[in-house]
Amino acid sequence: MGIPISFGRRLVAHVSLLSLILLGVSWMWADFSSFPPLETWSMILGYLSFILIGCTLLIGPLQSWLPARWMAINLSIRRDIGIWAGLTGLLHVILVLVLFESEPRLMILQENRSEKTDGWLGLFFFASSDLTMWPSPNWTLAGVANYLGLLAFFILLALWLTSSARAEKWLGGSSWKRLHLANPWLFVIVLFHGLIYIHSIKGEPHTFSDMLVFAAMIWVIRSISFIQRAFFRKR
Structure with a gap:
């Protein structure tokens, strides 16, 4: 018999997650103090969303090492973490769009803005000298x-909007599961998005190890869990 999920338990989970997010913000703020405040919020929220998405990928493997009666509460915790991953990720995107649409602009290194379209569209397109031509896609490293x-944003938005039990019932169990199988791909896409920015666009305090160590840890834990399940299933 599983452990029932009450409103009070969900409330405690959300308050705890919010407290951890605020603690993470306060811990990282000093490292980003050289950036404008809005940009600092944007970068920190992006990092926190990446971490929270990764944490949702750990719940399944950890559940395989816990008693079966904990499954309901673990799934509830994963859903709550996913909600906050979506919220921090969406706030990150909104702040980036605001920063590119008005002052202060993002502090970007190694990038030529002279040919870009105005506003947030400059993230994705180069302006054409011929006014009758459509802007050309930005296939620079920054553009990629x-x-x-952008792809991660749409996936995250879809997962976030369907993170409730009502959405799961409306979509149907099998369709809902197929949609949420995109979560590992979302993590990989966000990982490469962050690594490209760290490598060629942003400078300190970003480093590859910030993201790669965490990603490697998740890969190892999920791999061990997969091998264990495959071994016991074969037996």
């Missing part, structure tokens, strides 16, 4: 990072 971020 932006396209990956």
Whole structure:
């Protein structure tokens, strides 16, 4: 018999997650103090969304090592973490669009803005000298990072909007599961989006290890869990 999920338990989970997010913001703020405040919020929220998405990928493997009666509460915790991953990710995107639409602009290194279209569209397109021509796609490294971020945004939005039990019932169990199988792909896309920015666009305090160590840890834990399940299933 599983552990029942009450409103009070969900409330405690959300308050705890919000407290951890605020703690993470306060911990990282000093490292980003050289950036304008809105940009600092944008970058920190992006990092936190990446971490929370990764945490949702750990719930399944951890559940395989816990008693079966914990399954309901673990699934509830994964859903709550996913909600906050979506919220922090969407706030990150909104702040990026605001920063590119008005002052202050993002502090971007190694990028030529002279040929870009105005506003947030400059993230994705180069302006054409011929006014009758459509803007051309931005296939620079920065542009690829932006396209990956846009793809991640749509996936994250779809997962976030369907994170409730009502949405699961409306979509049907099998369709809902197929949609949420995109979660590992979302993590990989966000990982490459962040790595490109760290490598060629942003400078310190970003480093590859910020994201790669966490991604490697998730890969190892999920791999061990997969091998264990396959071994016991074969037996």
